Amino acid sequence: MYEDLKLPPLEYKVDEVPKILTDIPGPKAKKYIEIANKYNARSTREIPVVARRAKNAVVEDVDGNLFIDMAAAIAVANVGHNNPYVVERIKRALDTMINFAAHDFYTVGIALLAQKLSELAPINADYAKVFFVNSGTESVEAGIKIARHNRGPYFIAFYRAFHGRTMGSLSLTCSKPVHRKTFYSTMPGVRHAPYPDPYRNPRHEENPEEVGKLAIEFIEDYILGHAVDPEEVAAIVFEPVQGEGGYIVPPKSFFEGLERLRKDYGILLFDDEVQAGMGRTGKRFAIEHFGLRPDIMTLAKALGGGAPIGATIIRPDLDFKGDGYHSSTFGGNNLAVLAALGVIDYMKEHNLPERAAKLGEKVMKRLKEAQEEIELIGDVRGLGLMIGVDLVKDRKTKAYATEERDKVILNALKRGVIFLPCGKSVVRIAPPLTIEEELLMKGVEILIEEIKKVDKERKK
Numbered sequence: 426m427y428e429d430l431k432l433p434p435l436e437y438k439v440d441e442v443p444k445i446l447t448d449i450p451g452p453k454a455k456k457y458i459e460i461a462n463k464y465n466a467r468s469t470r471e472i473p474v475v476a477r478r479a480k481n482a483v484v485e486d487v488d489g490n491l492f493i494d495m496a497a498a499i500a501v502a503n504v505g506h507n508n509p510y511v512v513e514r515i516k517r518a519l520d521t522m523i524n525f526a527a528h529d530f531y532t533v534g535i536a537l538l539a540q541k542l543s544e545l546a547p548i549n550a551d552y553a554k555v556f557f558v559n560s561g562t563e564s565v566e567a568g569i570k571i572a573r574h575n576r577g578p579y580f581i582a583f584y585r586a587f588h589g590r591t592m593g594s595l596s597l598t599c600s601k602p603v604h605r606k607t608f609y610s611t612m613p614g615v616r617h618a619p620y621p622d623p624y625r626n627p628r629h630e631e632n633p634e635e636v637g638k639l640a641i642e643f644i645e646d647y648i649l650g651h652a653v654d655p656e657e658v659a660a661i662v663f664e665p666v667q668g669e670g671g672y673i674v675p676p677k678s679f680f681e682g683l684e685r686l687r688k689d690y691g692i693l694l695f696d697d698e699v700q701a702g703m704g705r706t707g708k709r710f711a712i713e714h715f716g717l718r719p720d721i722m723t724l725a726k727a728l729g730g731g732a733p734i735g736a737t738i739i740r741p742d743l744d745f746k747g748d749g750y751h752s753s754t755f756g757g758n759n760l761a762v763l764a765a766l767g768v769i770d771y772m773k774e775h776n777l778p779e780r781a782a783k784l785g786e787k788v789m790k791r792l793k794e795a796q797e798e799i800e801l802i803g804d805v806r807g808l809g810l811m812i813g814v815d816l817v818k819d820r821k822t823k824a825y826a827t828e829e830r831d832k833v834i835l836n837a838l839k840r841g842v843i844f845l846p847c848g849k850s851v852v853r854i855a856p857p858l859t860i861e862e863e864l865l866m867k868g869v870e871i872l873i874e875e876i877k878k879v880d881k882e883r884k885k
């Protein structure tokens with residue numbers, strides 16, 4: 426079986442992708458799935474792809490099927506799978522030093538990467554400091570600690586938010602009941618407010634800017650006015666574009682309101698860019714669309730180009746007041762840090778945010794055309810290559826078409842295109858920002874065809 430781990434890098438021709446040779450899962454995949462299900466504890470695995478090699482936006486499974494990856498391994502492969510810059514930097518780390526306790530000592534890598542992130546991140550100060558960890562949830566945990574360390578015990582977060590699954594970040598997360606089920610007793614002190622969703626919101630308001638204002642009104646009137654003293658609120662934690670909650674783009678008025686709450690009450694603004702950051706939305710960081718400079722910002726996923734790394738970027742005056750308050754054995758791991766330097770260099774040299782913006786416009790245009798024709802498509806929204814297609818049973822009631830969405834994703838997979846769901850009825854489109862345009866549009870056409878089929882079937 427180890428032969429599947431000993432293959433040379435994947436090569437493919439764009440016009441031969443996708444290529445489906447077997448049922449999905451195929452015979453070999455079925456065997457690995459059986460072993461994996463026996464020996465791996467349960468997680469979120471729902472899609473029967475046993476991947477063995479990947480390059481840019483193409484993934485090969487163990488049966489030799491070639492898929493277009495329209496999810497970038499959950500918004501991780503922004504610079505493409507096995508990006509040459511990332512591979513070269515990781516090889517350098519392998520040749521020189523894989524890891525050397527970067528929180529207890531110093532390494533060249535953590536000095537240079539922190540300096541680079543400080544220059545790039547739009548933090549509300551003249552420079553920023555960075556705390557390195559290994560994942561998104563850990564970057565949020567570090568942000569929670571920094572915020573509490575400086576201010577009070579309370580946090581305000583949003584319905585449908587996703588910030589991770591460890592006990593602190595899980596308390597902020599509020600996108601599916603199953604995330605919390607049986608884990609009661611999460612961190613106390615978190616209050617949730619409705620996220621400003623222009624498509625589905627509690628007041629059925631249709632003007633997006635009004636929706637933004639209502640979200641701020643709820644925070645100020647209900648939470649700060651009736652529940653907690655603003656002085657004790659450490660931070661308002663938000664995704665600049667909600668990810669797992671359904672690829673929801675808030676209006677500008679929401680960010681203007683947040684800015685005012687910071688000014689009036691001194692509450693820190695904590696921008697979780699774990700999914701929306703690193704060029705995904707057509708700007709380096711999603712918050713740049715809205716002109717707000719956060720006090721705390723988190724990055725992970727795409728930062729390491731596949732290597733596990735997270736970063737909590739803060740205003741320097743918020744730094745821990747001494748040594749020992751927080752640390753991490755693997756945080757700032759040399760291999761991941763060099764990979765991240767590769768990602769940043771590649772992104773800059775190849776203007777990837779701009780590319781994401783351009784390709785995103787094309788995809789949005791095509792999907793909006795399809796929306797006019799296919800009733801099942803309730804909403805098409807997004808920024809750059811972070812696009813959600815929300816399927817509804819009825820355009821008036823906006824009832825979630827969850828089974829239909831799942832069917833579309835499964836049928837597209839059988840044709841060799843990988844999509845992931847988000848929200849209750851959304852197909853997410855988040856391919857590598859480096860995807861060949863031909864493959865991207867092929868993936869989009871297959872998605873549209875499958876939505877059309879499911880739409881016809883349900884009307885029979």
Ligand SMILES: Cc1ncc(COP(=O)(O)O)c(C=O)c1O
Nearest residue numbers: 560561562587588589668699700
């Ligand atoms: C916005 C956001 N924050 C945090 C996380 C948690 O990241 P990780 O899975 O690396 O812990 C995610 C993961 O999807 C995310 O989308």
